[in-house]
Amino acid sequence: xxxxxxxxxxxxxxGKSSLFNWIVRRRVSIVDPTAGVTRDRVTTVVHEGERxxxxxxxxxIGVVDSDALEEEIERQIEIGLNVADLILxxxxxxxxxxxxxxxxxxxxxxxxxxxxxxxxxxDGERTKAEAPDFFGLCDGPAVLTSVHGNHGRDxxxxxxxxxxxxxxxTEPADGAALAADPELHLAIVGRRNAGKSTFINSLAExxxxxxxxxxxxTRDSIxxxxxxxxxxxxxxxxxxxxxxxxxxxxxxFYSLVRAKESIRRADVVLMFFDxxxxxxxxxxQLVEEIYESHKPCIFVVNKWDLGLAADMTSEKWVKYxxxxxxxxxxxxxxxxxxxxxxxxxxxxxxxxxxxxxARERVGTGKINEVLRSAIDRKQPPYKANRRPKIYxxxxxxxxxxxxxxxxxxxxxxxxxxxxxxxxxxxxxxxxAEVPIRLIFRARESADAS
Numbered sequence: 001x002x003x004x005x006x007x008x009x010x011x012x013x014x015g016k017s018s019l020f021n022w023i024v025r026r027r028v029s030i031v032d033p034t035a036g037v038t039r040d041r042v043t044t045v046v047h048e049g050e051r052x053x054x055x056x057x058x059x060x061i062g063v064v065d066s067d068a069l070e071e072e073i074e075r076q077i078e079i080g081l082n083v084a085d086l087i088l089x090x091x092x093x094x095x096x097x098x099x100x101x102x103x104x105x106x107x108x109x110x111x112x113x114x115x116x117x118x119x120x121x122x123d124g125e126r127t128k129a130e131a132p133d134f135f136g137l138c139d140g141p142a143v144l145t146s147v148h149g150n151h152g153r154d155x156x157x158x159x160x161x162x163x164x165x166x167x168x169x170t171e172p173a174d175g176a177a178l179a180a181d182p183e184l185h186l187a188i189v190g191r192r193n194a195g196k197s198t199f200i201n202s203l204a205e206x207x208x209x210x211x212x213x214x215x216x217x218t219r220d221s222i223x224x225x226x227x228x229x230x231x232x233x234x235x236x237x238x239x240x241x242x243x244x245x246x247x248x249x250x251x252x253f254y255s256l257v258r259a260k261e262s263i264r265r266a267d268v269v270l271m272f273f274d275x276x277x278x279x280x281x282x283x284x285q286l287v288e289e290i291y292e293s294h295k296p297c298i299f300v301v302n303k304w305d306l307g308l309a310a311d312m313t314s315e316k317w318v319k320y321x322x323x324x325x326x327x328x329x330x331x332x333x334x335x336x337x338x339x340x341x342x343x344x345x346x347x348x349x350x351x352x353x354x355x356x357x358a359r360e361r362v363g364t365g366k367i368n369e370v371l372r373s374a375i376d377r378k379q380p381p382y383k384a385n386r387r388p389k390i391y392x393x394x395x396x397x398x399x400x401x402x403x404x405x406x407x408x409x410x411x412x413x414x415x416x417x418x419x420x421x422x423x424x425x426x427x428x429x430x431x432a433e434v435p436i437r438l439i440f441r442a443r444e445s446a447d448a449s
Contacts, residue, residue, distance in 0.1 A: 002168035003045065005054045006160060007080045009108070010090035011100040012060025015120045017042075018147045019090060020057040023156070042222055048157050053164060056080050061104050081111060085165050090118045091134050093127040093144075105137035114163050115140040118156065122146050183231040184355055186348075187262040189238050189290075190272030191282040195302040199272070199338040200224050200237045203348070228348055236262045263289055267358070267399070268351040269297045275307030275317070275335075279324045287325050294400040294435045296354045297331050300347060304335045330426055332433050358434045360401065364394045367403060367429070374424040383412040391443055401429075402437040410440035 008016045024044050042057040058080045081087065089108055091101050108115055117138035119131045123146045131144050143159050145152035188196045203226050222237045238259040263269055269290050273283065290297050301307070301317050314335055322329050332350055336343035371393050380388040389408040396404050403425065407413070418438060426432055 003052050003054050004085035004164050005056055005083050006046075006086045006088060006164075007056045007058060007084035008088045008090060009058050009061060009077065009081065009104070011098065011104055014060075014090045014092040014095075015147060016060070016090050017057055019088075019118065019120060019145065020055060022145075022147045022150075022153060023055060044223070048161060051161055051164060051167060053086075053160070056084065061100075061107070081108075081113075084111075084113045086160065086163055087111065087113050087115045088118050088160070089115050089138050089140075090120050091137070092121050093119050093131055093134075094121045094123070096130065097133050097137070101134070101137060108138070116156075116159050116163060117142040119144045120147065122151070123149050184233045184352060185236060185265060185267045186233060186351055187236045187238060187266030187269045187295075188272065189259055189263060189269060189286055190300075191274075191280055191286070194272040194274045195338045196272050197237055199270075199300075199302070199336075199344065200235050202338055202341045202344050203235050228345075228352075233348070236266060238262045259286070260289055263293055263295060266295060267355050269295045270300050270347065270351065271297055272300045272302050273321075275301050275303045275312060276310065279320070284324070287328060291327060291435070294437055296351075296358045296400075296434045297328070298347065298350055298354070299328075299331050299333045301333065301335045302338050304342075305337045305340065307335075330433055330435075354433045357431055358399045358401065360430045361398055362395050362401075362429050364392070367393050367395060367425075370424060370428040371405075371421075373428075374421055377424075378417070378420055380413055380417045383414065386412050388412045388417075396439075400435045400437050401431050402439065404439045404441055406443045407440050409442060413440055 008020055010016055020042065024046055043054055046053055046055050058077045059074075061074075061077060087108060089104065091097070115138050117134060117140060119134050119142060122128045122131060122144040128144060131142070135142055140163070141159055143152055143156045145156055188199060190196055200222075203224065224235045224237060226233055226235065263286075271283075271287060271290060273279070287297075299321055301314075307317070314333075317335070318333055321331075321333060325331070332354065334343060334347045334350060336347060338344065371390060375390065380390075382388075386409065391406045391408075393403055393405045396402050422436055422438060425436055425438075
């Protein structure tokens with residue numbers, strides 16, 4: 001792609017993530033006063049005027065990480081700097097110039113990419129007056145900004161556009177392709193250390209997110225684009241979730257919220273399990289969220305090499321997951337070893353297949369033919385001496401496939417019979433591996449005539 005990359009860098013807690021969200025006009029990166037919240041590279045495509053550029057948020061240079069992940073964070077920063085076509089060097093006007101700012105400036109000085117000094121948090125006249133103290137840190141132009149006061153964004157965008165490399169003739173097409181909605185959004189969810197980030201890196205074929213034995217390494221929800229057979233897909237790497245009573249502080253709270261948001265905006269959810277561990281309460285909470293959101297899902301049993309070494313079999317896991325999640329027995333199950341990239345392409349192909357199922361539409365005639373056959377085979381039981389009747393059914397929407405049943409009284413259909421009807425629809429209609437939403441509605445008087 002010829003779309004230029006603009007990297008936001010600086011020491012910890014100067015407002016890089018706030019600036020990132022401010023530029024793109026939506027919350028993408030987690031913002032928190034705690035230093036070191038951002039660990040991975042968070043990216044998004046910005047379209048301003050006739051130009052596109054990819055904005056990259058990075059971790060704080062010189063951060064002391066609570067989980068001793070300084071080396072991994074540094075490697076992600078280094079990758080971001082090496083691919084950058086323009087660097088936004090962010091400093092904090094309120095805090096004043098620090099020795100770490102000087103260290104960052106010295107590091108950036110040797111890089112070939114042009115730089116723009118962003119003096120952030122210029123929220124008042126006093127901080128604006130002290131901004132010149134930073135000017136010697138960077139040989140590029142300086143822009144004063146205040147995310148809190150919403151000042152300086154237009155000037156910053158103009159400065160960025162003026163310092164981008166000349167537009168390549170393919171940039172509009174490439175930028176539009178990057179900014180366009182992908183064919184498929186895959187949310188990667190699961191509890192901590194289940195191998196989600198390793199899977200993402202295998203998909204992207206690069207070290208896109210930090211992989212560590214430390215639980216909870218990923219904090220943001222990170223969108224990673226990749227291509228399969230000429231189609232653009234997005235994998236959403238989410239923070240690993242742990243028990244609610246163990247959630248400590250705002251950072252983990254926002255990570256949990258992001259995981260739920262990722263499920264809701266996904267087309268297909270890959271629910272990761274560690275083959276060496278039993279299903280936990282967290283797993284059940286996540287599956288419940290997937291179920292209530294009516295999202296197509298694949299149960300992914302990862303680290304399968306370790307499972308095989310422990311004499312585990314796929315048949316045992318299939319049975320175990322069926323017992324653990326009885327309302328999700330239609331969900332396909334995949335076994336893989338993400339660190340060796342085994343079976344990854346098959347999982348992506350399966351995700352595309354069930355997404356296609358979720359978008360299928362079936363004619364009313366076919367649905368009613370299957371419905372009549374199901375009722376002939378097993379009549380809905382009486383309730384309070386009343387016989388449940390269904391007059392006709394029709395599919396009203398997709399994603400998920402939604403079928404409305406016109407009946408005499410929705411309240412008298414038992415849960416057992418409803419589950420039976422769902423299983424028949426799943427068997428006879430092209431919805432074998434996706435959730436189906438059934439809606440019972442009383443027939444209106446106009447329908448009865």
